Each structure stands twice: as C-alpha cells, then as structure tokens.
Amino acid sequence: xxxLLYLYITSQGQKKTISLDLFVPLQLWxxxxxxxxxxxxxxxxxxxxxxxxxxxxxxxxxxxIYRLNExxxxxxxxxxxxxxxxSRVDFIAFADEICNREDGIVAKRTNQKRRxxxxxxxxxxxxxxxxxxxxxxxxxxxxxxxxxxxxDGKKVKGNNLSxxxxxxxxxxxxxxxxxxxxxxxxxxxxxxxxxxxxxxREYLNKEELKKIYEYYFSSFITxxxxxxxxxxxxxxxxxxxxxxxxxxxxxxxxxxxxELKYKVTKTKKHLLTKLNESAVxxxxxxxxxxxLWKSEQKINKDLKDIMAMLGIDKRITFHxxxxxxxxxxxxxxGNVQTLQKILGHSSINETxxxxxxxxxxxxxxxxxxxxxxx
Numbered sequence: 001x002x003x004l005l006y007l008y009i010t011s012q013g014q015k016k017t018i019s020l021d022l023f024v025p026l027q028l029w030x031x032x033x034x035x036x037x038x039x040x041x042x043x044x045x046x047x048x049x050x051x052x053x054x055x056x057x058x059x060x061x062x063x064x065i066y067r068l069n070e071x072x073x074x075x076x077x078x079x080x081x082x083x084x085x086x087s088r089v090d091f092i093a094f095a096d097e098i099c100n101r102e103d104g105i106v107a108k109r110t111n112q113k114r115r116x117x118x119x120x121x122x123x124x125x126x127x128x129x130x131x132x133x134x135x136x137x138x139x140x141x142x143x144x145x146x147x148x149x150x151x152d153g154k155k156v157k158g159n160n161l162s163x164x165x166x167x168x169x170x171x172x173x174x175x176x177x178x179x180x181x182x183x184x185x186x187x188x189x190x191x192x193x194x195x196x197x198x199x200x201r202e203y204l205n206k207e208e209l210k211k212i213y214e215y216y217f218s219s220f221i222t223x224x225x226x227x228x229x230x231x232x233x234x235x236x237x238x239x240x241x242x243x244x245x246x247x248x249x250x251x252x253x254x255x256x257x258x259e260l261k262y263k264v265t266k267t268k269k270h271l272l273t274k275l276n277e278s279a280v281x282x283x284x285x286x287x288x289x290x291x292l293w294k295s296e297q298k299i300n301k302d303l304k305d306i307m308a309m310l311g312i313d314k315r316i317t318f319h320x321x322x323x324x325x326x327x328x329x330x331x332x333x334g335n336v337q338t339l340q341k342i343l344g345h346s347s348i349n350e351t352x353x354x355x356x357x358x359x360x361x362x363x364x365x366x367x368x369x370x371x372x373x374x
Contacts, residue, residue, distance in 0.1 A: 001025070002023040002024060002025050002026070003023065003024060003026050003029075004019060004020075004021075004022070004023055005022040005023070005024055006020060007082075009075060009078065009079070011075040011078070012075075014075050016075060016079070018079065018082065018083070020055065022048060022051065022052075024036055024045075025045075028041075028045065035049050035052055036049055058082065059082070062078060062081045062082065065088065065182045065184070066182050068184070071182050081181070084097070085100075086181065088130070088181075088183050089129055089130060090127075090128070091121075091129060091130050091132070091133060091174070092118060092121060092122065092127070094130075094174065094178060095114075095117075095118050095121075095174045096115075096118055098174055098177060099111055099114050099118070102114075105268075107266045108265075109243070110266070113166075114170050117166075117167045117170045120145065120167060121141070121171075123151055124140070124141050124144050124145070125137075130183060130184065130185055130186070131186055133175065133186060133187050134186055134187050135187060135191055135192070138168060138171070138187075141164075141167070141168075142164050145159045145163075145164055145167070146158045146159060146161075146164065165194045168192065168194050171192075172189060172194065175187070175189060175192075176189060201320075201323045201354075201357065202316060202317075202320045202323065203323035203324040203326075203327045203328075203357075204236070204312070204316070204320070204324045204328075205327075205328075206328060208312050208314075209236060209324060209328065211310055211312070212229060212232075212306065212312075215229065215306070215310060216229040216233055216285070217285060224302065225302055225305075225306055226286055226288075227286065227289065227292060228294065228298075228299050228302035229306065230283070230285070230286045230289040231245060231289065231299060232299065232303060232318060232321050233282045233321075234279055234283065234289070235324075236321045236324045236328075237278040237282065237325065238273070238275070238276070238279050238325070239321075240322075241264075241265065241322060242299070242318050243266070244264055244265055246293060247262050247263070247265070248260065248262065248290055249290060250283065250289065250290035253275065253279065253290060254280065254283060254284065258274060258275045258280070259274050260272070260273050260275055267344060267346075269344060271344065273342070296318055299318050300317045300318055304316070322343070323354070326339060326351075327357055329354075330354055330355060330358045331358060336354075336355055339351050
C-alpha cells in the first residue's frame with residue numbers, strides 16, 4: 001500500500017500540514033531519515049528521494065534567505081513561499097510568475113504589456129539573474145532599445161524614452177516585489193530612474209467636435225462610419241474607455257434611470273455615474289449602437305479616415321475621446337476635483353495634466369492679436 005506524504009509545519013504553537021502530492025510505500029519508509037530506505041531501492045523510488053531532497057533544499061533556502069535579510073518568517077509567508085514557483089535566482093522566471101499570478105486581477109491589456117516587456121528583456125539578454133541587475137545593466141537595456149535592430153528577421157524601430165521608461169517602471173515593480181519576498185538584489189531601487197517624457201494628448205476642440213457630431217447625424221454618413229463615430233462620440237461625452245463601453249447594454253443607456261453602473265476594466269473599481277442627454281441622443285440615433293461591435297483596431301482605422309475626410313489634421317484614436325472629454329469639461333468651467341472622480345484617477349496629479357493643457361491654450365491665445373496687422 002502507498003501512502004500520501006505530507007509536510008508537517010509548526011510555528012509558535014501553530015500546526016499545519018501541506019500535501020506534497022507524493023505517494024510512498026509504507027513498508028519502505030524510513031521514519032528516522034524521512035526518506036525511502038535505500039536498500040534494494042528501485043529507480044522509481046530513488047527519484048522520489050531526489051524530489052524529497054529538493055524539497056528539503058527549498059525549505060532550507062527559504063529559512064536562510066529570511067534570516068539573512070532579517071525578515072520575520074511567519075507560517076503564512078512560509079506556506080506562500082513554499083507553494084510558489086518563484087525563482088530566487090532567475091529574474092525573467094520571477095517576472096513571468098508575477099504575471100501569471102496577476103492574470104484576472106489586473107486588466108488583460110496591462111498584463112499583456114508587461115509580458116511584452118519580458119520578451120524585450122529576453123531579446124536584450126536571454127538569461128538574466130537577479131545578480132546581473134545593476135544600474136549599468138539598465139542603462140545598457142535603454143541604449144539597446146533606443147536603436148533600430150533586426151529581430152527574427154524583421155527590422156524593429158528603436159523605442160522612444162517614454163516607452164523605455166514604461167519598461168523600466170515594470171522592472172522596478174518586479175524588483176520591489178522580489179525585495180519584499182526577501183530576494184537579495186544588487187541595485188538601490190531609488191537609483192533606478194524612470195524616464196518620463198510628456199506625451200502628446202491629442203484631443204478635439206469644441207469646433208472639431210461639433211464637426212464630427214454634425215457628420216454623425218447627417219443623412220449621407222455610411223453605416224460603417226456611423227457605428228464608429230457613435231462609440232467615439234459616446235466616449236467624448238462620458239469619458240468612458242472602450243473596454244468599459246463594451247460592458248454596457250443598450251437598454252441600460254436608454255432606461256429612465258439615466259445612470260450607469262459598471263466595473264472599470266483597468267482599475268477593477270465599481271462606479272455609478274450619471275448619464276447626460278448627449279450620450280442618450282447619440283445612442284438613440286443609431287439602432288446598431290451597443291448591439292454591433294467593432295475591434296478598437298478597426299475603430300481607429302475608421303477614425304483616421306473620418307478625420308482626413310473632415311479636414312481635421314490630428315492623429316485621433318479612440319482613447320482621444322477621453323482626452324477630448326477632459327479638456328472640454330475644463331473649458332466649460334468644470335471642477336478639476338470632480339473631473340478626477342469622473343475619470344477615476346487615483347491621484348489628482350493625473351488630472352492636473354488636463355488643467356495644464358487648457359492653461360497652455362489660454363497663454364497661447366495672446367498670439368491672436370498678431371492678426372490685427374496681417
């Protein structure tokens with residue numbers, strides 16, 4: 001008969017057991033050595049002893065690392081460490097496991113972006129140990145991706161500082177988590193500078209927005225462009241991201257409640273927001289809105305064509321609807337604190353970017369006086 005093997009844990013009067021998913025013959029078990037007796041041992045049972053040796057090494061490693069880092073090792077933390085697939089040596093394997101754990105917790109697109117960073121790290125260095133990570137290594141990564149290169153037979157353009165800064169921000173996040181788990185790292189996290197460049201937030205002003213609004217309600221717009229503009233304009237008057245818009249049902253928008261209750265895909269927060277009449281009117285105008293759907297890629301392609309046709313010389317994508325809402329909200333004397341709540345920003349600093357945009361417009365309006373003498 002074979003018996004299931006358990007790991008028996010005790011700590012400060014607490015007792016717990018963890019199943020090891022290993023079965024051993026009771027008559028061959030050496031209680032004193034906690035191994036299968038080696039006399040006349042079969043290759044199969046010899047492999048079981050090797051597995052048990054590896055388990056013992058993992059237990060010892062966890063204890064030593066926490067002791068060297070002067071961190072308390074609670075029973076809960078030990079069980080979490082023991083069950084995890086974290087690598088305490090291989091940084092790439094560690095980052096990959098973090099992404100696996102965050103599947104279904106963070107937004108799908110966010111985790112896809114983080115996994116793309118892991119792939120970029122592999123292109124820079126196929127093997128990266130925690131001991132390799134230094135300021136010099138990070139600077140090397142930056143220089144590597146700033147230049148064009150050929151990868152898998154394809155020419156890849158160099159990244160801008162904003163993209164590289166986003167990559168380094170990911171790495172810094174993983175290193176912080178590693179440090180919390182007692183993994184020794186050879187770099188001061190405060191010395192890792194995340195490169196930030198002020199990104200261009202493209203948006204439509206009042207006149208441009210009115211132009212596409214009139215086109216949406218015109219009799220000569222094609223069904224294809226009407227569906228695209230319907231979703232885009234809905235975003236312009238509600239600030240909702242496309243991932244949140246796709247959660248909505250037509251009957252919810254056209255109900256008498258005039259409010260929307262939804263879960264923000266990016267932050268996982270539950271929000272209840274009032275619905276303005278513009279959003280209702282836009283929805284009512286097209287029978288297909290919130291019935292038929294398009295991918296964001298197809299919507300962005302349509303928007304590019306529409307802007308060119310209407311003579312709007314701006315690189316507009318669906319996400320620009322959110323910027324359009326924010327800037328026009330402030331132009332109409334909306335309150336910045338209220339805007340923060342509408343946009344769901346955790347920090348007022350994120351919202352202040354739109355205040356700076358509107359203020360800059362006011363400052364540049366002084367140049368309108370130059371037209372007096374033209």
